[in-house]
Amino acid sequence: MREMKRSEIEWVQDIPANWIVMPNKYLMKKIKHICPIYNGEDILSLTMKGVIVRDLEAGGKMPTSFDGYQKVYSGNLLMCLFDIDVTPRCIGLIKQEGLTSPAYSQFVLSENADAAYYNYYYTMLDNDKTLLHLAKNLRHSLTEEQLGAIPTIVPPLQEQKRIAQFLNKKCEELESLNSEVQAQIDVLEQYKRSVVIEAVTKGLNPDAEMKDSGTPWIGAMPKKWDIIRGKYILKYVQKPIQEDDGVITCFRDGEVTLRSNRREDGFTMADKEIGYQGIDVGDLVVHGMDGFAGAIGISDSRGKASPVLNVLDTAQNKRYIMYYLRSMAYGDVFLALATGIRVRSCDLRWNKLAELVYPLPPREEQDAIVVHIDAIIEKTNAVIADKKAQLETLDNYKKSLIYEYVTGKKEVSANV
Numbered sequence: 226m227r228e229m230k231r232s233e234i235e236w237v238q239d240i241p242a243n244w245i246v247m248p249n250k251y252l253m254k255k256i257k258h259i260c261p262i263y264n265g266e267d268i269l270s271l272t273m274k275g276v277i278v279r280d281l282e283a284g285g286k287m288p289t290s291f292d293g294y295q296k297v298y299s300g301n302l303l304m305c306l307f308d309i310d311v312t313p314r315c316i317g318l319i320k321q322e323g324l325t326s327p328a329y330s331q332f333v334l335s336e337n338a339d340a341a342y343y344n345y346y347y348t349m350l351d352n353d354k355t356l357l358h359l360a361k362n363l364r365h366s367l368t369e370e371q372l373g374a375i376p377t378i379v380p381p382l383q384e385q386k387r388i389a390q391f392l393n394k395k396c397e398e399l400e401s402l403n404s405e406v407q408a409q410i411d412v413l414e415q416y417k418r419s420v421v422i423e424a425v426t427k428g429l430n431p432d433a434e435m436k437d438s439g440t441p442w443i444g445a446m447p448k449k450w451d452i453i454r455g456k457y458i459l460k461y462v463q464k465p466i467q468e469d470d471g472v473i474t475c476f477r478d479g480e481v482t483l484r485s486n487r488r489e490d491g492f493t494m495a496d497k498e499i500g501y502q503g504i505d506v507g508d509l510v511v512h513g514m515d516g517f518a519g520a521i522g523i524s525d526s527r528g529k530a531s532p533v534l535n536v537l538d539t540a541q542n543k544r545y546i547m548y549y550l551r552s553m554a555y556g557d558v559f560l561a562l563a564t565g566i567r568v569r570s571c572d573l574r575w576n577k578l579a580e581l582v583y584p585l586p587p588r589e590e591q592d593a594i595v596v597h598i599d600a601i602i603e604k605t606n607a608v609i610a611d612k613k614a615q616l617e618t619l620d621n622y623k624k625s626l627i628y629e630y631v632t633g634k635k636e637v638s639a640n641v
Contacts, residue, residue, distance in 0.1 A: 250373030464503035
């Protein structure tokens with residue numbers, strides 16, 4: 226067993242006896258080369274998957290120009306030293322030349338420091354936001370001086386390289402397993418959607434006589450079903466709020482619950498509760514802005530909500546109507562219907578819901594369809610939960626592996 230000693234670094238603890246500790250400023254130096262004019266170079270982004278080439282055709286938040294971006298070089302480290310508390314990944318190894326935001330910090334490693342090893346070292350610290358306590362200003366940022374003063378472990382250079390090569394191989398294997406499990410989850414999620422779409426438009430009897438619904442996204446439907454506009458079966462309701470009501474949010478996974486029951490997942494609420502309405506347990510809710518993405522569900526709580534949520538009542542089975550509307554979201558029907566320059570693709574206010582056509586089975590068949598869908602979703606969700614637990618286990622194992630080898634708790638053989 227190798228001889229160990231105290232590192233005097235709280236997040237590292239013991240290190241091999243032949244390793245040393247020195248301030249980070251002796252291991253890396255910040256450089257910044259601004260490119261005044263953009264000439265079509267690859268634009269690189271710092272992500273959870275490392276420093277990758279950004280797909281400029283994918284949309285998203287984009288600057289008006291890439292003029293003034295900084296040039297980055299293969300073999301250097303790229304760090305985000307601001308908003309450390311909310312930035313998913315603050316460190317990455319640059320593997321190709323390109324341009325990136327001048328807000329990032331690029332570091333050249335010294336001769337006794339291997340960039341791949343220190344990428345893993347700072348990934349280890351970033352996994353738990355270990356350095357966050359040093360960033361005490363409003364933006365939770367570190368200055369170059371603060372980063373340079375941080376004590377850092379320094380293994381012999383060849384050992385740094387062995388560790389990095391070993392972790393490259395192991396992490397690649399874990400990423401492959403992770404991708405396989407995630408692909409299985411994606412298939413299961415798509416299966417749930419297909420079950421919903423099939424059941425609410427075709428019913429449960431494969432031998433039922435069919436007829437043309439006259440609606441492209443429904444196609445053929447059982448002959449005994451009706452087709453009817455929402456205004457004849459749905460009622461838009463506005464309920465008063467009560468003094469002790471908590472705030473209700475409708476999430477994109479269809480859960481309608483108190484905001485305090487789960488994280489916000491990107492949803493924002495108005496600072497002033499102007500026009501807020503009451504929602505009861507069992508109410509059918511359609512998010513006026515995010516319904517197109519599946520934010521349609523039955524409330525599990527009493528509370529109050531922004532008027533952006535449509536609260537609906539019906540004599541039909543509410544869960545059947547919910548599943549039908551979700552099927553339209555799953556099939557991008559809402560987006561396809563939103564044509565014209567002035568139409569907002571995600572706007573699902575009551576006047577639009579009222580004019581939509583709904584396939585309407587007899588009530589007992591609606592009930593049977595809901596029981597069928599609920600049962601399959603419950604079973605599938607249980608399998609998905611198990612798969613997600615596998616992903617968490619893989620992620621925790623990867624973090625543990627990086628910590629143990631980067632800090633020398635486990636040794637990579639010189640023969641590896």
